[in-house]
Amino acid sequence: MSIISNEYIGHGENTNYTLARVIRTNKKFYTLYSAEGEYVAYIKGKIRYKSHSQSELPVIGDYVLISIADKNNALIEQVVPRKNVLYRKSIGKKTDVQVLASNIDYAFILLGIDNELSVAGIGRYLSMVYASNITPIVAISKIDLYEKDVYEDYLNDIQLSFPNEIIFYYSAKTGENVYRFLEYIIDNISAVFIGASGSGKSTIINYLLKEEKMKTGDVRERDYKGMHTTTHRELFELQNGGVVIDTPGLRQLGVWEDANGIKKTFSDLEDMAKNCKFNDCTHEHEPDCYILKMIEDDKLSVERYNVYIMLRNESEALLKQNVLNIGKTRKEALKKVTKIKKK
Numbered sequence: 653m654s655i656i657s658n659e660y661i662g663h664g665e666n667t668n669y670t671l672a673r674v675i676r677t678n679k680k681f682y683t684l685y686s687a688e689g690e691y692v693a694y695i696k697g698k699i700r701y702k703s704h705s706q707s708e709l710p711v712i713g714d715y716v717l718i719s720i721a722d723k724n725n726a727l728i729e730q731v732v733p734r735k736n737v738l739y740r741k742s743i744g745k746k747t748d749v750q751v752l753a754s755n756i757d758y759a760f761i762l763l764g765i766d767n768e769l770s771v772a773g774i775g776r777y778l779s780m781v782y783a784s785n786i787t788p789i790v791a792i793s794k795i796d797l798y799e800k801d802v803y804e805d806y807l808n809d810i811q812l813s814f815p816n817e818i819i820f821y822y823s824a825k826t827g828e829n830v831y832r833f834l835e836y837i838i839d840n841i842s843a844v845f846i847g848a849s850g851s852g853k854s855t856i857i858n859y860l861l862k863e864e865k866m867k868t869g870d871v872r873e874r875d876y877k878g879m880h881t882t883t884h885r886e887l888f889e890l891q892n893g894g895v896v897i898d899t900p901g902l903r904q905l906g907v908w909e910d911a912n913g914i915k916k917t918f919s920d921l922e923d924m925a926k927n928c929k930f931n932d933c934t935h936e937h938e939p940d941c942y943i944l945k946m947i948e949d950d951k952l953s954v955e956r957y958n959v960y961i962m963l964r965n966e967s968e969a970l971l972k973q974n975v976l977n978i979g980k981t982r983k984e985a986l987k988k989v990t991k992i993k994k995k
């Protein structure tokens with residue numbers, strides 16, 4: 653039973669509850685895997701009531717303790733403390749944290765070679781994964797679409813921009829390099845697949861599963877009451893015991909890469925910055941900037957530098973904008989309070 657990884661076996665042993673893992677989430681219910689089989693489960697009202705934000709509610713990958721009435725009616729009593737969560741922050745009226753999956757060892761960032769393959773985009777995904785303290789692996793799909801000499805230089809540039817990350821390319825059509833996934837996804841390891849819609853997540857998972865457990869493209873299915881529902885995320889066990897988690901396409905809109913994740917992605921630049929003349933050097937125009945000197949000396953890739961500056965500036969601008977927004981809502985709230993007081 654590798655869906656439940658070794659480190660969690662035995663959890664809840666001294667309780668009347670059964671240990672299970674969330675393998676599918678839906679609006680109203682969850683599908684769980686346990687040693688005794690699969691269950692449809694609901695959250696105990698208390699959990700929903702007590703939770704301060706959406707991020708505390710069960711997500712795909714969570715281990716939970718359940719009480720069981722029958723196969724179609726189990727109750728999630730507790731979420732077992734998470735090892736980690738893959739999350740992203742977005743800015744709208746307020747800052748939101750969206751938890752995509754939990755208890756993850758690797759996040760495979762999938763990018764179609766025919767689409768959306770940019771150094772900046774990769775930097776963004778890396779920052780998100782590092783902010784969550786998860787190891788990223790970049791996998792570039794659909795290389796069967798082009799001759800090697802068309803994309804080889806480009807892929808070299810990408811590797812030069814991210815010299816510390818594992819990056820490989822593959823084709824789910826010809827099977828080229830697909831084995832690379834299985835070097836990482838082994839027994840007791842959980843890997844999540846992220847990337848834009850159409851980048852090939854479901855296809856490679858199907859390939860790895862060696863059977864059509866999922867439909868590619870939009871997944872819609874009937875739930876147990878016969879209603880059409882969109883399945884959000886799904887977790888599967890490979891024959892070798894590794895676990896893979898599919899996610900829906902991530903939209904970039906309003907997404908805010910955490911300053912922390914950016915720092916981790918570019919930790920070498922953060923280190924170099926210690927040698928700049930000014931403490932608050934922006935590394936854009938200052939004299940005696942060590943980072944600019946490293947570029948001049950060909951010791952730092954210009955592309956890597958550009959992505960760093962872009963993401964850092966974007967993150968700072970969004971943060972500022974957000975602080976302003978919060979300021980505005982506070983002012984509005986205050987206005988209301990004063991009005992009430994005047995009455």
Ligand SMILES: Nc1nc2c(ncn2[C@@H]2O[C@H](COP(=O)(O)OP(=O)(O)O)[C@@H](O)[C@H]2O)c(=O)[nH]1
Binds near residue numbers: 794851855
């Ligand atoms: N030529 C080619 N097409 C692929 C490859 N991987 C996925 N596709 C196609 O890309 C489309 C989107 O794939 P899908 O797995 O549904 O993407 P998802 O949205 O990331 O889950 C489908 O039409 C797949 O057949 C690949 O390696 N080569």
Ligand SMILES: [Mg+2]
Binds near residue numbers: 854855898899900
């Ligand atoms: Mg898909």
Ligand SMILES: [Zn+2]
Binds near residue numbers: 925933934935938943
């Ligand atoms: Zn500098």
